[in-house]
Amino acid sequence: MSDRTRIALAGQPNTGKSTIFNLLTGTRQFVANYPGVTVEKKSGYFQHQDHKFELVDLPGTYSMTSYSLEERVARDFLLEEKPALTINVVDAANLKRNLYFTFQLLEMGLPMMLILNMMDVVKKQGVEIDLEEISRQLEVPVVAAVGSKGRGKEDILDAITAEDNPVNSFRINYGPMESYLVKLEINLAAAEKLAAFCSPRWLAVKLMEGDSEALNLLKRFHPLASALEVEVEELRRCFESDEDETPEGFIAMQRHQRATEIEKAAVLRKSLPKNRESLTSRIDKIACHRFFGPLLLLGIVYLLYELAIVQGYNITNYTWPLLAKFRQIVDNLLPASGFIDESHLRGLALWIVDSVNGLLNYIPIFFILFALIAVIEDVGYMPRVAFILDRVFRRFGLHGQSALPLILSGAIVGGCAVPGIMACKGIADEKARFATILICPLMNCLAKTPFYLLLIGIYFPEHKTTAFLFISTITIFIALPVAKVLTLTVLKGKESAPFVMEMPRYHLPTLRGVLLRAWERVWLYVKKITSIVVAVAVVVYILLQFPGLSAEREIHFQAEVSRVLTKFQTQVEKQGFAEQLPSDQYLPLMQYWKDYKNASVAAGGNKERKKAINQNFKEKNSLYYGFLKPKGNQPAKKINRDVRKLLSTQKRLRREIKQDKISNSFLGRIGRAMEPVTKWAGFNWRINVALLSCLAAKESAVATLGALYEPPETGTAIDNTLEKRMAGVESGMTPLHALAIILFMALYPPCLATMIMIKLQTGSWKWMLFSLVIPITMGVAISTIIFSGGSALGLNGWQAMAVFYVVAVIITLLTALIKDHEIPDYMR
Amino acid sequence: MTLSELSPGLSCRIKKIRVRGLVGQRLLDMGLFPGTLVLVVRNAPLVDPVELKIDDQYLSIRHLEARGIEVDLI
Numbered sequence: 001m002s003d004r005t006r007i008a009l010a011g012q013p014n015t016g017k018s019t020i021f022n023l024l025t026g027t028r029q030f031v032a033n034y035p036g037v038t039v040e041k042k043s044g045y046f047q048h049q050d051h052k053f054e055l056v057d058l059p060g061t062y063s064m065t066s067y068s069l070e071e072r073v074a075r076d077f078l079l080e081e082k083p084a085l086t087i088n089v090v091d092a093a094n095l096k097r098n099l100y101f102t103f104q105l106l107e108m109g110l111p112m113m114l115i116l117n118m119m120d121v122v123k124k125q126g127v128e129i130d131l132e133e134i135s136r137q138l139e140v141p142v143v144a145a146v147g148s149k150g151r152g153k154e155d156i157l158d159a160i161t162a163e164d165n166p167v168n169s170f171r172i173n174y175g176p177m178e179s180y181l182v183k184l185e186i187n188l189a190a191a192e193k194l195a196a197f198c199s200p201r202w203l204a205v206k207l208m209e210g211d212s213e214a215l216n217l218l219k220r221f222h223p224l225a226s227a228l229e230v231e232v233e234e235l236r237r238c239f240e241s242d243e244d245e246t247p248e249g250f251i252a253m254q255r256h257q258r259a260t261e262i263e264k265a266a267v268l269r270k271s272l273p274k275n276r277e278s279l280t281s282r283i284d285k286i287a288c289h290r291f292f293g294p295l296l297l298l299g300i301v302y303l304l305y306e307l308a309i310v311q312g313y314n315i316t317n318y319t320w321p322l323l324a325k326f327r328q329i330v331d332n333l334l335p336a337s338g339f340i341d342e343s344h345l346r347g348l349a350l351w352i353v354d355s356v357n358g359l360l361n362y363i364p365i366f367f368i369l370f371a372l373i374a375v376i377e378d379v380g381y382m383p384r385v386a387f388i389l390d391r392v393f394r395r396f397g398l399h400g401q402s403a404l405p406l407i408l409s410g411a412i413v414g415g416c417a418v419p420g421i422m423a424c425k426g427i428a429d430e431k432a433r434f435a436t437i438l439i440c441p442l443m444n445c446l447a448k449t450p451f452y453l454l455l456i457g458i459y460f461p462e463h464k465t466t467a468f469l470f471i472s473t474i475t476i477f478i479a480l481p482v483a484k485v486l487t488l489t490v491l492k493g494k495e496s497a498p499f500v501m502e503m504p505r506y507h508l509p510t511l512r513g514v515l516l517r518a519w520e521r522v523w524l525y526v527k528k529i530t531s532i533v534v535a536v537a538v539v540v541y542i543l544l545q546f547p548g549l550s551a552e553r554e555i556h557f558q559a560e561v562s563r564v565l566t567k568f569q570t571q572v573e574k575q576g577f578a579e580q581l582p583s584d585q586y587l588p589l590m591q592y593w594k595d596y597k598n599a600s601v602a603a604g605g606n607k608e609r610k611k612a613i614n615q616n617f618k619e620k621n622s623l624y625y626g627f628l629k630p631k632g633n634q635p636a637k638k639i640n641r642d643v644r645k646l647l648s649t650q651k652r653l654r655r656e657i658k659q660d661k662i663s664n665s666f667l668g669r670i671g672r673a674m675e676p677v678t679k680w681a682g683f684n685w686r687i688n689v690a691l692l693s694c695l696a697a698k699e700s701a702v703a704t705l706g707a708l709y710e711p712p713e714t715g716t717a718i719d720n721t722l723e724k725r726m727a728g729v730e731s732g733m734t735p736l737h738a739l740a741i742i743l744f745m746a747l748y749p750p751c752l753a754t755m756i757m758i759k760l761q762t763g764s765w766k767w768m769l770f771s772l773v774i775p776i777t778m779g780v781a782i783s784t785i786i787f788s789g790g791s792a793l794g795l796n797g798w799q800a801m802a803v804f805y806v807v808a809v810i811i812t813l814l815t816a817l818i819k820d821h822e823i824p825d826y827m828r
Numbered sequence: 829m830t831l832s833e834l835s836p837g838l839s840c841r842i843k844k845i846r847v848r849g850l851v852g853q854r855l856l857d858m859g860l861f862p863g864t865l866v867l868v869v870r871n872a873p874l875v876d877p878v879e880l881k882i883d884d885q886y887l888s889i890r891h892l893e894a895r896g897i898e899v900d901l902i
Contacts, residue, residue: 062857067850094885097859249845252856284886290873387888391874394890400877498851498893499877500858503886 004045004054007160008078011089012101013060014380014504016117019147020089021057022513024156031520037763039073040425048157056083062097064104066213068497069430075213078110079198085111085160092116092129092144093505095267099259100252106138106170109199113141113159120146121505126269133266139168148510171201172258176243177250180208180235187228194221207232208239209248280505284384293388300381301407304372309415309446312365319364321602323357328598336591340561340653348541355537356530359753362416366525369408369419371518376404378509382426383501390499395816396480397487399432400499406436409443411476417441417750421757422521428501431494435487437761438771439479441750444472451745459738459797470801475746477808478782482774484815490770525753536752540693543667553660557653564649571642575635580623590650592617592624593643667692681744681780682737682787691748735797736790740783743804747779829901832878832894834868840899841865847896858887860897 011017021029025044034041042057058077059070066072078086088105090098095116105112114134122129135142141159145152174181181204188200198217206214215232219225239247286292330353334346376382386400393402405427409420420440427433452471460467549557565586572581581589596617603609618625627643630636662668671688678688749772750758759768782804790800834840842864845855859882860866867881877888 063853065853067853096883097885100857100859246848246852248853249856249861252853253861256859256861278884280886284879288870288872288879293873383888387872387877387879390890391872391876394876498854499888499890500851500854500893501877501888502858503879503888 004052005085006054006056006081006083008056008058008081008083008086009089010058010074010078010086010105011060012062012091012098014502015060015089015091015094015098016147016507017057017060017089019510019513020087020115020117020145020156021055022516023145023147023150023153025055027516029516029520031524033763034073034077037069037073039070048161051161053160056081061101062502063101064108065209066211068428069495072213078105078108083110085113087113087115087156087160089115089117089147092119093121093125093127095129096256096259096263099262100255102138103170103172103255103258106140106168107172107199107202107205109168109202112168113143114138115152115156116142116144117147119144119151120149128268130266130268134262137262137265139170148507148513172254174205174251174254177208177239177247177254180239181205184208184232184235187231188222191222194218197221205251208236209251210236278505283506284503287381287384288387293384297385297388300376304369304376304407305415308365308369308372312368315364315368316361320361323360327353327357336587338587340557340650340657344545347545348538351541352534352537355533359530359533360526362418363522363526365416366419367518367522370422370521371514373404373408373419373423374514374517375509377426378507378513380504380506383503386501387503393432396484397432397435397491398483399427399429399436401427402432402436405440406443406476406479409440410445411443411479415443416445416447417443417754418525418757419521421754421761422524424761429495429497429499431487431491431496434491434494434762434767435483437758438486438767438774439483441754441758441771442475442479442482442747442775444475444746445751445754447751448745448748452742455738455742459733459735463798467801470805471742471746474743474805474808477805477812478747478778480812481808481815482778484818488818532756533752540667543670544662544665544693546666547664549657549660550664557657560653564646568642568646571638575638577635577639581639586646589624589627589643590647592621593628593647596628662689678780680788681783682733682740683744683783687741691744694748694751736787736795736800739790739797739800739804740787743786744779744783747775747782749775749779829899830895831866831868831880831897831899832891834899834901836868836870836878838901839865839867840901843898843900845897847893851893851896855889855893855897859883859885865902866899 009017009021021042021044025046028046029042029044032041032043033039039059044055044057046053046055056077058074061068061071061074064071064075066075077083086105088102090102102114116129116131116134119129129144131142131144141162143152143155143159145156181201184204184207185200188203189195194200194203194217203214203217207218215229218228222228236247239245239250243250245253287296327350330349334349335343337343337346382401382404385403388400389403390400393400402424405420405423407420408415408423409417417440420443421437424433424437424440427436452468456464456467456471565583568586569583572578596613599613599617600610603613614629617628626633626636627639630640667689668685671685671692674688675683675685678684683691749755755768755771758771759765762768786800786804790796795803831840831842842860842862844862845852845860847855864882869879869881869886871878872888875891877890878894879886879888
């Protein structure tokens with residue numbers, strides 16, 4: 001670390017700062033958060049001529065005030081860390097507004113250099129920029145680059161390594177304010193500690209701007225802070241009454257003035273522009289059009305869904321076998337299981353692999369999704385989405401930019417809250433961002449779908465489509481009022497940003513940038529999610545497995561085992577295989593049998609591969625193979641039949657044990673203990689256990705129900721689908737029960753992965769826990785109302801569904817009408 | 829009159845910005861000063877927000893904020 005020179009990369013949004021960052025650092029990038037806040041801190045390493053550098057990407061901001069978190073973070077970094085050099089990336093095609101920001105960096109008195117990025121755009125506009133002139137006026141090195149095309153790297157590196165990056169002495173003349181500034185500056189310079197920490201001139205300007213953080217600096221370093229604070233107030237008042245202009249407004253205007261001057265001196269228009277409308281403007285005629293705009297948005301969302309969710313799901317068909325193979329490998333490494341008993345080592349290891357696999361399975365979907373989002377972001381379409389939808393979302397305390405996260409989370413058709421919450425990062429308004437993060441988990445997660453399908457299949461078989469439509473749309477009518485209530489209550493104190501949004505030029509994204517970002521986000525998912533999922537998987541495993549079978553049942557099962565094994569032994573002896581097949585060979589034989597079955601299933605219809613498998617198994621053990629393929633050998637045929645019988649008995653016993661274990665487990669007991677309460681919502685203990693077990697991942701719900709509703713005895717019911725089995729066991733359940741369960745599931749707590757994302761994006765455990773409490777409370781309340789209310793009114797499932805839907809829509813419309821105290825203080 | 833009252837296609841010059849604090853600062857940062865020439869490009873599909881053009885740059889603000897900007901029609 002010590003031998004690395006630290007460099008900061010600063011710039012306004014939409015200047016192509018990240019393309020310059022990628023250009024310099026390549027793939028050696030690390031993402032973390034700035035200490036104590038949720039602002040992402042990206043850093044990377046690079047080398048040039050034996051010099052090692054660390055590059056830190058500061059958040060992109062339009063200004064350097066202390067109004068927003070990003071600005072404070074960027075400024076604190078520059079002040080506290082004092083990087084050896086600050087590189088300011090400037091959009092050459094938007095020089096004037098960018099210089100406005102550059103001045104604010106220069107005033108901090110830091111060693112700086114300028115990169116004029118997007119020089120290709122400028123050239124296309126027929127404009128020439130005099131770099132020397134800018135360098136002369138600003139007194140810092142200036143380099144031209146085209147980050148998106150990788151041009152300018154050498155020049156930048158040379159400028160960075162050039163011997164001296166002198167502290168600049170650039171000043172803006174603030175005219176009538178100068179006398180005020182000088183007065184303050186002299187006073188500030190007298191405080192040694194302060195002068196050592198930051199430029200007194202800069203602080204003087206900040207104090208005149210009325211910057212709150214500047215006052216804090218004063219308090220921290222100046223011995224006579226409070227007296228000075230009063231003086232600053234007085235000076236500001238004086239200035240405003242003398243000049244009839246707020247000091248901050250005046251300062252901004254002076255900067256703007258100076259930027260205009262520099263632009264005039266340095267920018268030469270060779271050809272007359274504006275004869276032709278810019279491409280961006282022409283695209284926006286459609287993209288922001290009253291009718292076509294929303295239509296295009298809908299099309300893009302559809303495409304996103306089709307490519308990521310549908311096609312991504314198809315890809316998982318190819319990647320799943322890889323994960324299954326991994327499980328197989330782990331399986332083989334573990335000690336073999338007995339006839340019915342399985343060591344906890346084995347059980348736990350496989351349980352963990354299954355849990356992790358379940359989440360890794362989504363990687364193809366996530367990768368496509370993240371890449372497509374990166375494309376949409378880089379193209380510059382996001383602000384257009386916000387522009388089109390802001391009016392709707394604002395009504396619920398959200399922001400135009402909340403649209404995408406909600407869509408990704410499954411607002412329309414089913415999605416995943418993990419990428420949804422990740423996409424919340426772009427929402428400028430903190431209040432709206434938190435509200436969006438908290439309602440993302442209420443959208444329809446894909447993993448809930450099998451559970452819905454199961455219940456709909458049993459209880460609403462005649463109107464599957466309508467029921468599914470109900471589920472997929474009801475969540476948005478629950479989430480929007482929740483968002484409104486949250487922003488009016490718990491989120492009231494959060495920072496709310498104004499909607500002053502740049503509509504940047506459209507850009508072609510770079511493949512490298514897109515892939516890099518997609519990879520970065522996928523990796524974050526893998527890293528954060530899997531580690532914690534493993535921890536929780538262990539807990540859930542213990543809760544489901546312990547205390548295990550009662551002694552009495554244990555004896556019962558063991559007796560059953562010795563009965564069937566003895567029977568098999570008798571058959572083996574009767575057929576004359578007693579010597580070749582001693583009793584310690586029974587289990588290996590059964591395993592061989594299962595392995596063969598797995599292998600031939602994997603081979604599918606491929607005859608060549610089947611042949612190879614047969615050959616392979618024959619070589620492995622010709623004796624076993626003789627039983628597997630008896631081919632007219634009558635005694636072997638009998639053994640064949642009995643092995644199969646043995647296997648099915650084993651399956652049945654294991655199933656019964658599993659059922660007994662779950663029922664006797666801690667989770668089972670908790671589920672039963674909850675029954676007196678949950679019965680008002682229509683849940684029996686089995687449903688409780690299933691719902692509890694899906695805290696780790698919702699996929700478990702159907703699996704656990706599957707285990708719980710296994711037919712008690714083999715025979716007739718064995719081939720029935722879970723639908724039929726469940727309907728059989730739960731004959732007392734009605735569609736009203738099912739509706740209550742479905743609605744509970746729709747609101748049910750975010751899965752672990754989502755909760756970790758919430759922790760990451762909000763930066764606090766408190767919000768993570770909060771995101772767990774809201775849906776549980778609401779879920780219990782709503783399903784109780786549905787079930788108890790519905791029963792009291794004598795409604796059936798369908799009627800209750802319709803009534804609830806209408807009520808939810810009405811509540812949504814009503815909350816939309818509640819006015820947030822919309823006239824803010826600045827309208828005084 | 830305020831910027832909010834202008835229909836798309838009209839141009840104006842900013843007379844005074846009555847908006848203060850954070851929003852005021854943002855408007856300043858984006859180049860909205862007294863004297864700046866502004867073209868109202870279009871309203872969003874649901875009328876709010878409104879898209880403006882200043883110099884070569886486009887930005888959108890809500891009508892609520894636009895009401896705090898006094899302008900002269902040109």
